[in-house]
Amino acid sequence: MAGAAPKRPATIHQVASLAGVSHTTVSRYLQDKDSLKPKTRVKVEFAIKTLDYRPNLVARSMRTRKTNRLAIVLAAGPYFPGRLLAAAFETAHKAGYQVEVVSIEGGPKVRADRIDDLAESGQVEGILAISSIGRTGRRSRRVPIVESDIYDDHLRGKGELANAAEVRAIIQHLSELGHRTFLHVAGAQTHTSARNRKSVYLQTIEELGLRSFGVLGGDDWSAQSGYDAITSLPDDCGVTAVVAGNDGVALGVVRGALARGWQVPRDLSVFGWDDEEFGRFSSPSLSTVAIDREARGRYAIHHLLAEIQGDPLPEPPSRDINRLIFRESTAPPPTAQ
Amino acid sequence: MAGAAPKRPATIHQVASLAGVSHTTVSRYLQDKDSLKPKTRVKVEFAIKTLDYRPNLVARSMRTRKTNRLAIVLAAGPYFPGRLLAAAFETAHKAGYQVEVVSIEGGPKVRADRIDDLAESGQVEGILAISSIGRTGRRSRRVPIVESDIYDDHLRGKGELANAAEVRAIIQHLSELGHRTFLHVAGAQTHTSARNRKSVYLQTIEELGLRSFGVLGGDDWSAQSGYDAITSLPDDCGVTAVVAGNDGVALGVVRGALARGWQVPRDLSVFGWDDEEFGRFSSPSLSTVAIDREARGRYAIHHLLAEIQGDPLPEPPSRDINRLIFRESTAPPPTAQ
DNA sequence: TTATAAAAAGTGATCGATCCACTTCTGAGC
DNA sequence: GCTCAGAAGTGGATCGATCACTTTTTATAA
Numbered sequence A, B: 001m002a003g004a005a006p007k008r009p010a011t012i013h014q015v016a017s018l019a020g021v022s023h024t025t026v027s028r029y030l031q032d033k034d035s036l037k038p039k040t041r042v043k044v045e046f047a048i049k050t051l052d053y054r055p056n057l058v059a060r061s062m063r064t065r066k067t068n069r070l071a072i073v074l075a076a077g078p079y080f081p082g083r084l085l086a087a088a089f090e091t092a093h094k095a096g097y098q099v100e101v102v103s104i105e106g107g108p109k110v111r112a113d114r115i116d117d118l119a120e121s122g123q124v125e126g127i128l129a130i131s132s133i134g135r136t137g138r139r140s141r142r143v144p145i146v147e148s149d150i151y152d153d154h155l156r157g158k159g160e161l162a163n164a165a166e167v168r169a170i171i172q173h174l175s176e177l178g179h180r181t182f183l184h185v186a187g188a189q190t191h192t193s194a195r196n197r198k199s200v201y202l203q204t205i206e207e208l209g210l211r212s213f214g215v216l217g218g219d220d221w222s223a224q225s226g227y228d229a230i231t232s233l234p235d236d237c238g239v240t241a242v243v244a245g246n247d248g249v250a251l252g253v254v255r256g257a258l259a260r261g262w263q264v265p266r267d268l269s270v271f272g273w274d275d276e277e278f279g280r281f282s283s284p285s286l287s288t289v290a291i292d293r294e295a296r297g298r299y300a301i302h303h304l305l306a307e308i309q310g311d312p313l314p315e316p317p318s319r320d321i322n323r324l325i326f327r328e329s330t331a332p333p334p335t336a337q
Numbered sequence C: 001t002t003a004t005a006a007a008a009a010g011t012g013a014t015c016g017a018t019c020c021a022c023t024t025c026t027g028a029g030c
Numbered sequence D: 001g002c003t004c005a006g007a008a009g010t011g012g013a014t015c016g017a018t019c020a021c022t023t024t025t026t027a028t029a030a
Helices: A012-019 A023-031 A038-051 A057-064 A082-094 A108-120 A150-157 A164-177 A192-207 A221-231 A247-259 A277-281 A293-309 B012-019 B021-032 B038-051 B057-064 B081-096 B110-121 B150-157 B164-177 B192-207 B223-231 B247-259 B277-281 B294-307
Strands: A069-075 A098-104 A125-131 A145-147 A181-186 A211-217 A241-244 A269-271 A288-290 A323-325 B069-075 B098-104 B126-129 B145-149 B182-186 B211-217 B241-244 B269-271 B288-290 B323-325
Touching: A012 A023, A023 A038, A057 B057, A069 A082, A069 B323, A082 A098, A082 A293, A098 A108, A098 B081, A108 A125, A125 A293, A145 A293, A164 A192, A164 A241, A164 A269, A164 A323, A181 A192, A181 A221, A192 A211, A192 B012, A211 A221, A211 B241, A221 A247, A221 B277, A241 A247, A247 A269, A247 A277, A247 B277, A277 B223, A277 B247, B012 B021, B012 B038, B021 B038, B069 B081, B069 B110, B081 B098, B081 B294, B098 B110, B110 B126, B126 B294, B145 B294, B164 B192, B164 B241, B164 B269, B164 B323, B182 B192, B182 B223, B182 B247, B192 B211, B211 B223, B223 B247, B241 B247, B247 B269, B247 B277
Parallel strands: A069 A098, A069 A125, A125 A145, A181 A211, A181 A241, A241 A269, B069 B098, B069 B126, B126 B145, B182 B211, B182 B241, B241 B269
Antiparallel strands: A098 B098, A288 A323, B288 B323
8 A cells, every 4th residue: 555656746856957947946936926037937837737846835844934834722622612713724724824733631731831842843833822821931932822812811901801791791681680699600610711700700799789699510611510500509599590601501500490390581590601503492592692702713813923923913802792692591580570 | 022032943953062962963862862872862961951952843844754744624614523623633643643724615626626735735644634525636646635434435335324324223213103204304415424314314214114204404504494494394294203414403493393382292203413412401302313423533533544654444433333312302203192 | 239237047055854874982702 | 902893973965945146138228
């Protein structure tokens, strides 16, 4: 099988000699077709076609010290940010970059080391870290490294937290419906977004003078965690509204409520997050927050490209790309009926 | 900003001169630390540490003609095979390969061209095409190209179709419950798997002497398509069981049934595919087929690596990695009660 | 024509590693 | 002390492009 013709691909020199010009001329053609006299140009084009020549990008990278490649680093695990990635790929490709995906098992330390190696290897021009990489020690200064939750950083600079506005709006909405006692089933606390939501939840409850039965979950984003949280509640807890970490968790909450004979939304209101397709079609359909993951993916890449090229950083995407969507899973509490 | 110290990373020559040895010795150290005398070895190690030297992988690739990099090509679009990819990454990394992801917009022709370019660019040692790339014209023979649905190919060789066993088992199960009239809401027919399921559905209906109201959907995998399919049925269609393209479609079917006053599973049984988390927690929970996406991802990479190394191809994963799971969305039909 | 500037093409060095063919050490055996 | 084999180390070529210069050709004006 490996015995196929080991014929090496054509090089720029072979093209040059077939075309009867120097290798430099061919190189020039590759960079700007119009810098050649039409006659030479035809010869070169013919030779390229005849030999089916394609430039060896590795050799080119070596000389130019440009690879036109970015790396996206993510922690290996069950949560795979597909939509963000898809948008990131597209944006990068449009800008002429290839994207290498590196998923890393192990903790933040391992990740930080691998990122350093990657940065020093000369293989990529920039790195986008999807999962937080922490602030560990020396960070290579050879290539820009951008963390995906960068506009969280941006907000943090202003003393705010990402998602703050939405969590507050959810609670406000529910309290206007008459809810007084809340529960938060948190998402994986390893994620900045989940931590932010939790903080803002607690803070808002306090500010509006409402009651919280507490925060459950927090280990992952599973529907099971929602189910477990709700089924573990004491009967007299008084909770009538749940703010879930995301739609999956919310679905688990709904199912858990059902399991103990509570109807949603009659006895319990549930709010999700992410506007997943299943939340639109489940019964009851889930109130949720529509987030524009694609916009975040695009922004992350734009940010990285700006750093690479030394351009001014782009404006973070408008915060109201996050929209509250009210569906069947929220209603006034039983006591208010 | 771009004015940071343009200090170039250390090269093998600098290491050599600091260590007082030749560059070749350093190179040998990098390849096999034990081929050096302990005394020289210490000198080299010291120099490497002092200069924080890391080999330039681009230069290395150029000389060795090995990049240790694979490419995964997928059609840009809303369906992002996250779990398959995650497993593929992991497998590749374990084998010492980096993975580049190339998502391509445009039709099969564009895709085929880009794949050719990629193959010829010398940047990757193998290509895994997730979306079918068709059989268009010349295919580069420089690096192995593997299509992800390769074990479909394997089965096709035996005159079978992938998923055949499961679709047949689903219909058989439903018919044993008493169902006689079926409907299939197909997934995107651009996908081999969706086409296979459809064919086997039709074939099985025929073989078992059952009735089919037909095949709807087929444009995508959306829940909306399931909803539309079911709400468009005439009242007297007699359909009591639906085989949906996947869990999302199934959820749409359930919701659509609800919208026209049919209860699931009392009036209609619904079977999904994929064993998504939401199907386990929706109401009713969905009967489905658990497929091992990770296994497929791993297999695809193993297959590719085998081709690269000229090893014998690995056995396709056992077919019974697909398991039928019976949940609340299936039951005997109303007439049989 | 010829002088001259601009455009086009050519020469050889270079990027940072590995590999190949040698040379120099080292130490065992006599 | 000498020989000699094997281990250790060296110098220079090489991979396939681009780049900085130099040389040749072409176009334009006098």
